[in-house]
Amino acid sequence: MEVTVALLESAMKEAIKSQGKSKFLIDGFPRKLDQAYKFEQEVCPSAFTLFFDTTEDVMLARLLKRGETSGRTDDNIESIRKRFRTFKETSYPVVEHFRTLGKVVDVDAADSPVGVYAHVKEQLKGLLETVEKQGV
DSSP: OHHHHHHHHHHHHHHHHHHOOOOOOOTTOOOSHHHHHHHHHHTOOOSOEEEEEOOHHHHHHHHHHHHHHHOOTTOSHHHHHHHHHHIIIIIHHHHHHHHHTTOEEEEETTSOHHHHHHHHHHHHHHHHHHHHHHTO
16 A cells, blocks of 8 residues: 555656646545545545446446457456455445545446546536635
8 A cells, every 4th residue: 555655646746746737637546445544644635536336237247348358357257246346345435435525426327438428527627626716
């Protein structure tokens, strides 16, 4: 965990210094509560968390379809179901934590990629305006 947080912090500092970046979208992190706590204490608090939600059936179908061409050995029913369990046990508590802080933006990911993108784009537009006003 310490290495991951340090790498993220280093990359963010470099982007701030060399490119003047001030906002970051971090995909797939944190996956555990201790990572969330450490990142927010040592790097910076998050403004919000996007939570892409859909049913396990939809995710299973999409991942199996991806497995037809991805070459990933873990895109099989057994591995996918194990990843679902791991998410529920270790990652979903992170979502719940941020939800209690009012920092979760729920995205219905059952829609088509174009529909999901349109929803996220609309949500981000309002959120980023709010974040700018708050100076987060």
